[in-house]
Amino acid sequence: MxxxxxxxxxxxxxxxxxxxxxxxxxxxxxxxxxxxxxxxxxxxxxxxxxxxxxxxxxxxxxxxxxxxxxxxxxxxxxxxxxxxxxxxxxxxxxxxxxxxxxxxxxxxxxxxxxxxxxxxxxxxxxxxxxxxxxxxxxxxxxxxxxxxxxxxxxxxxxxxxxxxxxxxxxxxxxxxxxxxxxxxxxxxxxxxxxxxxxxxxxxxxxxxxxxxxxxxxxxxxxxxxxxxxxxxxxxxxxxxxxxxxxxxxxxxxxxxxxxxxxxxxxGRAPATQAIVPEPVAVLSGKVSGLGLSPVDPASGNFANNLPLPGAQLAVYAVDPSTGERRGAALLEQVVGADGRWGPLRADPKAHLEFVVAAPGYATTHIYRSPFPRSSSLVNLRPERIAQADRSAPALAILTRPRGYFDPARDRMSFDGQSPPPGALPGAGVSSSRIRPAGPPRTLVAEFNGERVVGRSWPLADDHVSVLELTY
The missing domain is CATH 3.40.50.1820 (Alpha/Beta hydrolase fold, catalytic domain)
Incomplete structure (x- = not known):
């Protein structure tokens, strides 16, 4: 540290x-x-x-x-x-x-x-x-x-x-x-x-x-x-x-x-730099969308934080080794006009899958590490599929919102590939994309000790996997 x-x-x-x-x-x-x-x-x-x-x-x-x-x-x-x-x-x-x-x-x-x-x-x-x-x-x-x-x-x-x-x-x-x-x-x-x-x-x-x-x-x-x-x-x-x-x-x-x-x-050092867990994590957030780029509408990569009303959300607990779901959905909800979802009372040790579906977007499966504490900032954004990816059997994205990938500094892998595809020296890339072949299977991402496990989904059915790092 x-x-x-x-x-x-x-x-x-x-x-x-x-x-x-x-x-x-x-x-x-x-x-x-x-x-x-x-x-x-x-x-x-x-x-x-x-x-x-x-x-x-x-x-x-x-x-x-x-x-x-x-x-x-x-x-x-x-x-x-x-x-x-x-x-x-x-x-x-x-x-x-x-x-x-x-x-x-x-x-x-x-x-x-x-x-x-x-x-x-x-x-x-x-x-x-x-x-x-x-x-x-x-x-x-x-x-x-x-x-x-x-x-x-x-x-x-x-x-x-x-x-x-x-x-x-x-x-x-x-x-x-x-x-x-x-x-x-x-x-x-x-x-x-x-x-x-x-x-x-x-x-x-x-x-x-x-x-x-x-x-x-x-x-x-x-x-x-x-x-x-x-x-x-x-x-x-x-x-x-x-x-x-x-x-x-x-x-x-x-x-x-x-x-x-x-x-x-x-004027003093913090008592701890660690995150102290709570007995129950109460989670909520906002579902937002992607605007269509006026330069390249097919890219679907025009970020905004506007609510995406009508989006459907389901949350599942998943097996930390395989990414397979453990039972029925913990929450199923249609997002209202303000884009807010929740609350969901979750086990702070549970690995979660968030499934977001909305017209004009791929059904996006977002896999996350456990949430040790409550948060009202579990914001979710479904993906659009770029034309260049349409012919792939599956699409999976590894993303690190709070930092970048640096092969000269970090220990990391994505689906067995180290460094993940696209990661460049110099800490300038924060996401990696792969196109897994074959039937749906387990996907593993690791970064400096954090491990996120998800599943691949058929791209032909308009499904995308996102493995999102928390730390």
Whole structure:
């Protein structure tokens, strides 16, 4: 288990002394609250902001770790941006995409809801990747400086994924574009990019973040300089923390990132980085769909977080060795207008299969590791079958939402193939696809000790298998 690293020497990784001093008073207060029984309600609400193309569900394990350290569940809120993808040009409308202004407005509305529901005066904001842009924009331009005590940005490309004027010049990810140029303008005579009263922390990788690379490989421009370095997520005026070998998503979702965040908020290390099981896991979530890409409608890979009313859901307990179902469905439900499903009371040791069926989608069998704790963020999304896969006997997808695959770092296999097909060095791929031949059979995926077992299903009957890693 990686411990939060001390930043290396040098200007790019220096924890600014005045940032630490500014955080000391509030950290002491939070630490006192966290350490005294009966006053957990004094802990501030935390609002978690997901990244580009993601959903609220990506924060599930982080919430579990906060809960395992005494943070009240009702004070942990993950937002779900309906259209989570950024525009190619922030100044022009694009179907199914959000502008920086729309992103900020949605976050502001969610913060207002949390403040009203909890009665708190301020919130903590924790964001991953693009989510950090909305946080910075809200604090700097939307009045957030009055209602936010702490801001934690994991892997946010604060100086761009690229800083090249010739490539998508108006993208919010362009470090030379108007959005980041304005956001990074100095806020004081010291030249800080962020300042009080909000306490700021960034978390970055030492070089394994696909969106903080000097070469444009991960943006489709191999061999072309991005003019961005591993230190790109850092902000002058913030506490800047470096974690060794973590990938882009692990800057927020790894145990080490949680520990760094908890330490920043409370002034002390968490009692545990593990997830403490509950006797019963009460599960619920949302079923959402995939929009049709205006560029390639056959791809079916246009992510959104809109509800998919009318979808049918069934949940089964499965044998952890074979993926075979153990008895009748634990839950069968037709999803309503809000897309919500559940609740389901589950054994926290049970391996589960979620079957989602909806018109226009493949019947999708999602296999998951046991849920040790309750969660209202078990969000599900059925698949569409790309034309290129139609002739295969079966299609199975391995996905790791909270991190990437790195054959140089990770131990992993998918249906006996190690590394899984498509996994590339450098932690830049988070899914793998195989086309199993023969009749339906057991499929096994393993990643750094986590083991998910599922079954293949006939593609001719419009069925797809997804083995989803939790950790």
């Amino acid at each position: 990686t411990r939060p690293a001390r930043p290396a020497a040098g200007a790019g990784a220096t924890i600014r002394r005045r940032a630490l001093l500014a955080a000391a008073a509030s950290a002491a207060l939070l630490s006192a609250c966290a350490g005294r029984p009966g006053v957990q309600a004094e802990l501030p609400p935390i609002v978690f902001v997901h990244g580009n193309g993601d959903s609220a569900s990506i924060w599930q394990t982080v919430l579990w770790r906060f809960e395992s350290n005494g943070w009240p569940r009702e004070r942990l809120h993950a937002i779900d941006l309906p259209y989570p993808l950024a525009r190619d040009d922030d100044t022009r409308a694009q179907p199914g995409r959000t502008s920086t202004a729309e992103h900020m407005a949605f976050l502001k509305a969610e913060v207002d809801k949390v403040l009203k529901a909890t009665g708190a005066r301020q919130v903590v904001l924790v964001g991953n990747s693009r989510g950090g842009y909305a946080i910075r924009n809200f604090i700097r331009n939307g009045g957030g400086d009055r209602v936010v005590s702490h801001a934690v940005l994991g892997g946010t490309p604060n100086h761009g994924v690229w800083a090249v004027k010739e490539f998508l010049p108006n993208s919010e990810f362009n470090g030379t574009g108007p959005f980041l140029t304005a956001l990074n303008a100095p806020v004081n005579a010291a030249g800080d990019e962020v300042a009080g009263p909000v306490k700021w922390m960034t978390i970055r990788s030492d070089g394994n973040d696909k969106f903080a690379q000097p070469d444009g490989m991960w943006i489709g421009r191999r061999g072309q300089p991005t003019h961005v370095t591993a230190a790109g997520p850092e902000l002058k005026g913030a506490t800047n923390v470096v974690l060794p070998r973590v990938d882009h998503r692990e800057t927020s979702f790894s145990p080490a990132a949680f520990a760094a965040t908890f330490q920043f908020l409370t």
